[in-house]
Amino acid sequence: PGQWPGVIEAYRDRMPVQPDWTVVTLGEGGTPLLPAPRLSELTGCQVYLKVDGANPTGSFKDRGMTMAVTAALADGKSSVLCASTGNTSASAAAYATRAGMTCAVLVPTGKIALGKLAQAVAHGARILQIDGNFDDCLELARKTTADYPAIALVNSVNPTRIAGQASAAYEICDQLGRAPDVHCLPVGNAGNITAYWHGYRGYHADGVIPALPRMFGFQAAGAAPLVHGAPVSDPETIATAIRIGAPASWKGATTARDESNGKFAAVTDDEILAAYRMLSAQEGVFVEPASASSVAGLLQSHADGSLPPGSLAVCTVTGHGLKDPDTALLTAPDPEIVPIDPGAVAAALELA
Ligand code: F0G
Missing domain, CATH: 3.40.50.1100 (Rossmann fold)
Structure with a gap:
């Protein structure tokens, strides 16, 4: 009672399920739509993070x-x-x-x-x-x-996957009371951008939201087939989750871009890592590198003028930072050795 039931029960009328099916759920969905004050300040936009690393297995x-x-x-x-x-x-x-x-x-x-x-x-x-x-x-x-x-x-x-993933778009609209102006996503195999667009289109067709968002899809520069318009045979990026050269949902992704007046753009590994560190160090949100490409893309779009000032922008951060501890510790200093002494602990916090 009162507990989030998982996305099939939450949006049953929009899911391809029959009444007599046994629903297999771990209570997924219902994830935070978190205001991002630092990113809002940096971009002059109202920025939210859809924190999908908060799902049961740590990703969307x-x-x-x-x-x-x-x-x-x-x-x-x-x-x-x-x-x-x-x-x-x-x-x-x-x-x-x-x-x-x-x-x-x-x-x-x-x-x-x-x-x-x-x-x-x-x-x-x-x-x-x-x-x-x-x-x-x-x-x-x-x-x-x-x-x-x-x-x-x-x-x-598998089209049932897309139907389930569309739940993130429904949640965002339910949480905001409207669709965002711009939605930023990491894009790999392109199922997720296809699913979001399906979700937004469904809500729009039924009059739940008056306007549709523009879909901005970001790929790693070394694995950016949708940006180049052709498959990449040797995709390479630190964001291993989106190290993909021939996205299966190519058509769904280009449809989302074209119908929404959106765009695809490439973000470099350096831009991804800068956004990755910014999110954890300044917003308190630890994500995996691929997830940070949505935020790297937001910042890039702000810098190149393609993000209109004052926009309501949502970045989906798709996976939890704990997924990839190696990258997190890449540049980490060794722990400090301290004596068993409160003064030493306080000194570490620059309080003594
Ligand atoms: N972010 C994360 C954390 C992912 O794991 C993936 C895809 C994406 C973004 C891209 O989403 O493929 O729908 O465009 N990961 C897949 C996997 C390929 O095998 O886990 P997409």
Whole structure:
């Protein structure tokens, strides 16, 4: 009673579920829409962060996974499979466990952040590594599930994932009482920008919101196929979550950009890391590097004049900082050794 029920129950009339299906949920969604005072000051806009690292497995993927695994269970599938840069695999592993299904994840060699791998291991998923990148993993996952129908493919090429992820757009509109003017997102495989646009369009068509936002999608400079207008064969970035060269939802992403009068732009790894550090050191919000690309893009858009002053802007920060402890500690000083003495502790805070 009084508890957030998860995105399927919260938005049941907008979800592709039948009344007799068993809903597989971990209580995902209902995440904070947090005012960002420092970013607002820097940009002259009213900036909010949609903190989707606050989901049960620490990323926005849970919004889609509750739907995909619920549908797979109703469909009588015995196992689920996904390709992943890490977050999808962590989410699939958790929801499959909850549903009593087996899970295998296909991951690129050596490019998965440590926390994500730990989650897949903890939930008992079979971790299958191939000598290839995310795009190769996705191709293999698609072929495998085409050949073996007992296995459900739970990547965002599965339309139930998109329907679930649209819940973030509904929540933002419900939280603001309107849509933002501008919505900034990191873009990798492009399922999320497709889902947000689907969500905003649905609310707009039903008269829940009077106006639509402009969608700004940001890719890492070394993995920016949508910015270049062509696939990238060797994607590279510190933001391993979006190290993707051939986004599956290419059409959905370009539709979102074109229909919303939005844009795609590239942010460098340096810009991503600057935004990553700014968020944790100045806003108190610890995210993983890929998530900071939405904020890097906001700041870049402010600098190049493409973000109108006074805008209501939402940046989705898609994954928790704990997902990638290695990057967090990259430039960290060693802990200070202090004597067991209150004066020394106070001195460390410059109070003595
Ligand atoms: N942010 C994070 C933290 C992600 O994990 C991803 C995608 C994205 C942004 C980009 O979202 O693909 O819908 O455009 N991660 C996928 C995965 C690819 O396997 O976990 P997208």
